[in-house]
Amino acid sequence: HALSQVLSSLLQRFLQKYGYLGALRHAPAGTARASPAFSCREFQRASHLAPSGRLDAPTLQQMGRPRCGTGDGHSQDAWARRGRRWKRYSPHGAKWHKRHLTYRVVNRPPYLPPRELRAAVRAAFELWSNVSALVFWEARDGAADIRLAFFHGDHNDGLSNAFDGPGGALAHAFFPRRGEAHFDSDERWSLRSGKGRNLFVVVAHEVGHTLGLEHSPVKSALMSPYYKKLSKDFVLSWDDVLAIQNLYGKPSKGSAIQLPGKVFTHFQDWSMDLSDGERQQRSLSAYYCHSFFDAITADADHNLYIFKGSRYWLVPASGNASDPQPLHSRWPGLPAALDAAAWSQLSGKFYFFKGGRCWRYKGSVLEAGFPQKCSAGGLPRHPDTALYFQQLRHLVLFKGAKYFVVSEESLHVEPYYPRSLRDWAGLPAGTAGALRHRDGFLYFFRDHQYWQFDQAKLQVVATGMWATELPWMGCWDANGGQVLF
Ligand SMILES: *[C@@H]1O[C@H](CO)[C@@H](O)[C@H](O)[C@H]1NC(C)=O
Ligand SMILES: *[C@@H]1O[C@H](CO)[C@@H](O)[C@H](O)[C@H]1NC(C)=O
Secondary structure (H helix, E strand, C coil): CHHHHHHHHHHHHHHHHCCCCCCHHHCCCCCCCCCHHHHHHHHHHHCCCCCCCCCCHHHHHHHHCCEECCCCHHHHHHHHCECECCCCCCHHHCCCCCCEEEEEECCCCCCCCHHHHHHHHHHHHHHHHCCCCCEEEECCCCCCCEEEEEECCCCCCCHHHCCCCCCCEEEEECCCCCCEEEEECCCCEECECCCCEEHHHHHHHHHHHHCCCCCCCCCCCCCCCCCCCCCCCECCCHHHHHHHHHHHCCCCCCCCCCCEHHHHCECCCCCCCCCHHHHHHCCHHHHHHHCCCCEEEECCCCCEEEEECCEEEEECCCCCCCCCEEHHHHCCCCCCCCCEEEECCCCCCEEEEECCEEEEEECCEECCCCCEEHHHHCCCCCCCEEEEECCCCEEEEEECCEEEEECCCCCCECCCCCEEHHHCECCCCCCCEEEECCCCCEEEEECCEEEEEECCCCEEEEEEEHHHHCHHHCCHHHHCCCCCC
């Protein structure tokens, strides 16, 4: 009973935050105007779920998905009329009265290289100017019509707009003519495919709000409240294009130009391009400590290998991390931005996974027949984490809510797998990597957190922040009282 009360107040807060409760002036005549069940049904309809009006499992799951923090309230009128003809509108017809607008990136997470960040933001604005009569200029300093900024937690936008750390609301923006978009600085942002939150698609979406666009009920729209995935489709759907042209007209020069979403997935392949100033400020070895990584593993001598982009760091048992090394210097032929890595105690070999393929190295030598299409053997594409698990004497791959036990010889999934992650009591889905430490525990990592797993009890026994609480991760700088961005 207590739990159901907690859940129902959680639902109420959620519906309020996103404008489903209290904004019911558009409710059809005869419906109970302030009824949470009605609001819940509206939210379910907008999220393409069965409109039960109750907090069922799919609804709870939907509430937990990362999304835009800007409310859906104003859009409901349009959404409620789905099935009839609906049109999108901007609240109070808010729009800019000029076609030439300036923008500025006010601050940035220190781990995002400035050049790539500027390129991504420019492309995000270009998406909209390429299909409308708008023109944008970057203002390097001074006043700008539209300002993009990263904030931590409560940042004076009202408590319901406070950022909530990784997941949940990732960003929000204001309608014209306030000209502000805010991004949660506690997310692990990325400007390439692979791990981390894709900043490009979030910037492009939030810029849409600053121009006056509401959330779209169309699932494939950039302006859908749940950020779209970049694929071979165009980033803007017909719905986005109609909405912006409705406010600002068609482009003056010829026809609208659109590129497939895949083009925008690799602004950044992290390289050594930190500026000299940044190099002095912060030792390079600690770079991964201030960010997130792609994969991690440990070998027989308890050396840690931490992978990010096209580099890796080696942290020996002493805890002093090496400088970042190019991946190919040790594992020739290995691609950048790995999904998962594991060192096997059984064979002494390194395994790497990316997409549907896998690589196996003995020392620095890629074994014959590799890379292999491992997805053909039933292995998941884009695994979250790989681990050699001594208890089973097998490799284990984790992907979402499932895990797969894999034979090292055949690289096929063993019978009766995959199974539910529930077997690993207390372990969250979507970890970035795992390793066995010399203390005998397994450690799993996700964003800035770790989970310590007892192999005998088969359960998580502790959790915390890895950069500051696990000295063997080599983050001396992070321990030195520096703020982790
Ligand atoms: C906008 O159009 C130009 C060509 O006019 C093209 O080069 C550019 O890549 C387009 N930008 C985006 C983000 O689609
Ligand atoms: C690690 O590096 C620090 C700073 O350079 C040094 O003081 C310390 O002695 C080193 N520790 C080991 C075990 O090498």
